[in-house]
Amino acid sequence: MRKRKDIITSTGVTVHQKPLKLRIWNNRGYYLMFLPVFIFVIIMNYWPMLGVRYAFYDYKPVGEPSWVGLAHFTKMFSTTAFWVAFRNTLELSIMRLLISTFASVVVSVFLNEMGNLMAKKVLQTIIYLPHFMSWAVVASIFSLLLSPSSTGMVNGWLKDLGILARDQAGIYFLADTKLWRPIFYIINTWKETGWGTIIFLATLSGINPELYEAADIDGASRMQKIRYVTLPALNNTIITVLILNLAKVMNMFEPIFVLYNNAVYSVSDVIATYIYRQTFAIALPNYGYSTATGLFRSLVGGALVLICNQISKKTRGRGII
């Protein structure tokens, strides 16, 4: 006979655990409640996983799928556009992660120094705002501001300042391979810096005030206190934010998708947008090829999540998933 496990309830009473069958029956209400969740996750998340097999088939809008083995992967790995997209994915998402995390840390540290609580609150309210705007809206706003037409604010200002001649055509910022990336980072910083401060401000509010008092007694200046008390306190949070976001590197899609155009594919195309165009924007799509690229993206993305999860367990004692 199997030994029954003893369990201790929250009230401290020790009870013998009932047999599994009985426990399942007793919990039938919970299973019933989980059922809809289970069904929808199976349909929306697991069913598509079966479609991954098309990565090994030729699958065109007309005709039956036919087995091609690893042909799509060989083709993919010898396609320049794919490698450009892969490199761009890493470069763009890591750069934007570093830039906006840095900006958020700086803003939170100095926001934390602000003595006037009212002013602090107003400023927080303002800088959180852009986060709630969709990427489509943000892209629309900036495409109007950066427009080369007569109503584009930035080009108008450049003319007012004499940097551009009055009769010169405006700069088409979003279609210039040299300017697209800096503009992309600026827009990202504009949209997400404020929201990124929330997590750092939460950490800062937890710093023991005695640390600052001790620094005061030692005669530390404001900058020294920031350097030796505030910033070290943020180390763990910064690592957490970086790990959490590093796991999502392969996900980058919408920010690029709404801002790029065919003039700047070389500097802006990422894996997800590459897949999109291979499927929906060419005359004779081969779903097999796009599925293969998608499978590559899922696998690299999944590996990143697992790696970041391990790093997270090592550095801060708990995983991210």
Place this chain on the structure above:
Amino acid sequence: MKSKKIKTFDVVNYIVFILIGLMVLVPIWKVLVDSFNAVGVYQFRLWPDKFTLDGYKTILHTKLLYKPFINSVITTLAGTLFGLMLSTLAGYTLAQDSLPGRNFFAYVLLFTMIFSGGMIPEYLVMKKLHLVNSMWILVFKHGVNVYNFVLMKNFFEGIPGSLYEAAKIDGCTPMGIFFRIVLPLSKAALASIGLMFAVTVWNDYANVKIYITDPDQVNFQYKLRNMIMDGDTPPTGYNVSQTTLFNSGIIMAILPFMLLYPFLQKYFVKGVNVGAVKE
């Protein structure tokens, strides 16, 4: 000497933050003013040169523009309700420590955060489900959000276990505990996660672009970007300048959350902190 130094720091700090505030607000204010301005100018104005409501009137009277707005409202409401229903059910079940199979369920959910079928297999499944070219796809796509399920579970785990046990001893069923104890105690969590669902559905552009081509089914974000960046302005029958119309569209697209935001800011912020700090 020392107090002077502190003053310089504060002054610089305030000036820097006024500049940061302006950098955020200038683009938004420019759009707002231009949406009421009958003449398109590049200059930044605090007030419209020639006040007009034509931009907004055009949107409210042109079917190809107001239909997407209505679609956005419908899908956002439905998506939020559906998402909240699934996430509360999932969170509640997974928060039961002693439930046999709980870990299995958790793994079923967590695995989807590691691996996904990808764009094409998902598209093919949606096609089989007749969700392609239907705005309801937004409800299902965003309602089934495993990350939010886990957030909800974290919130529910904050409810003391003795409350459940007391209710069980009083003969309350799981469903009864859920409706009488868990949900009433979780209003803040419901608000936070509900808002997260609402923002995601309302703001979606990519899924519309991928799955929907029928102009009757697209949402407002899609129509807006399509109009401004792809030059697809529908014939309106109004004599309104393009700049005015575009800017009015942007304001319409951000209006719901800008109106709610000052009142609900704390719920928005709470969602982030539970997601990142506690979990």
